[in-house]
Amino acid sequence: MVDLSVFETLESEVRSYCRDWPTVFNRASGSRMWDTDGVAYVDFFAGAGALNYGHNFPALTDALVEYLRDDGIIHSLDMSTVAKERFLQVFDEKILRPRGLNYKVQFPGPTGTNSVEAALKLARKVKGREQIVSFTNAFHGMTLGSLAVTGNAMKRRGAGVPLSHTTSLPYCNFLEEGSSIGLLEALLSDGGSGLDQPAAVIVETVQGEGGINVASWNWLRRLSELCAENDILLIVDDVQMGCGRTGTFFSFERAGIQPDIVCLSKSISGFGLPMALTLMKPELDVWNPGEHNGTFRGNNAAFVTAAVTLDQFWSDNSFEGEIEEKGSLVSRSLASIAGRHPDLGVDTRGRGMAVGLVFDDPRLSSAVCKEAFSSGLLVESAGPAGEVVKLMPALTIDNDDLLEGLTILANCVDRVAEFESAHPMMRAK
Ligand code: PMP
Secondary structure, three states: OOOOHHHHHHOOOOOOHHHHOOOOEEEEEEOEEEEOOOOEEEEOOHHHHOOOOOEOOHHHHHHHHHHHHOOOOOEOOOOOOHHHHHHHHHHHHHHHHHHOOOOEEEOOOOOHHHHHHHHHHHHHHHHOOOOEEEEOOOOOOOOHHHHHOOOOHHHHHOOOOOOOOEEEEOOOOOOOOOHHHHHHHHHHHOOOOOOOOOOEEEEOOEEOOOOOEEOOHHHHHHHHHHHHHOOOEEEEEOOOOOOOOOOOOOOOHHHOOOOOEEEEOHHHHOOOOOOOEEEEOHHHOOOOOOOOOOOOOOEHHHHHHHHHHHHHHOOOOHHHHHHHHHHHHHHHHHHHHHHHOHHHOEEEEEEOOEEEEEEOOHHHHHHHHHHHHHOOEEOEEEOOOOOEEEEOOOOOOOHHHHHHHHHHHHHHHHHHHHHHHHOHHHHHO
């Protein structure tokens, strides 16, 4: 039996994931985690998108250990270091140039919300306007600027101060297909709409925390066009859906758009080390030196693993093919689970390796996640009521682990369905 008393006594009530997975984790490798009792778990959570290449990918561990052994520099604020130089060169060579993208790279603080704060601040400075348009069910982070463009009411209440200078509009499919983009267009074109001219629109191409809501390519293209027509900057928050999660390095590539600003974090280090980037078109780089700074902007250990990751996985497009294959296996498997349980009110949606099993009744998704943990599978729920079982396995997961996790999940849904049919009254509560 694991002993959780030190966490329950000393750690703040704010802790959350550990409540869903009440054990003490000890080791991890690839798509497996083990607790102190030696129980193995298949990891379909992957650090909420921070572990796209799994745990402790050997080439990354080796590079990091070698760097540490050689007395490589760990902390350097934004000084120029060999590790940063190498990362910038590889990022340009493997990611930006092959995609015809021309961005300057800002290193904000090391987390996703740091990248979003930098993006919002920069957009407001460039345009000299306050207003930012965001979307329903968006998630952009927990600091005040990011929270102001986040949809979730519970998270917003935590701010304790008014969250202002932002307008939330319907995301693709929040209303009827296509109508939300028409609404934005109407608001922008009518001087009586009451919408102050925005500096920027911030969007996720697939909303991860919001419940795997997928924006269509067409909707994203129209959004990009509307921004350009109205002198508004387009910020794509690729913190969770970037680094290959949806099938391409950047999640917006197949829409054929080039956002003005891009936020990246989570899996950019490849190893789960804190690191974030804010990419901006060169003409937007109007920062004065030091105008936006911070102590932890140069995580050299992360630069080392990031450079190896880009080299290893993104030198050609074979990895994209692998993601597509695995993603369609996951989607097919979820569709078959949903098809077996027509009475359960369950559907699927997703893009690439970000896939959701969507329940009408959030109690069921919660029961499935709980059952999954008891059966050795880590999956989390997402969406405004937690109604989506969200699958984000490592992109490098091998077929055995993937199939094992999917089988566990299918069995869990079967057991929840059995329980439901035996206790029909429970569902109405
Ligand atoms: N943007 C998106 C799209 C995210 O999913 C997240 C984290 N879930 C963030 C921003 C915030 O990142 P962090 O938790 O590292 O601050």
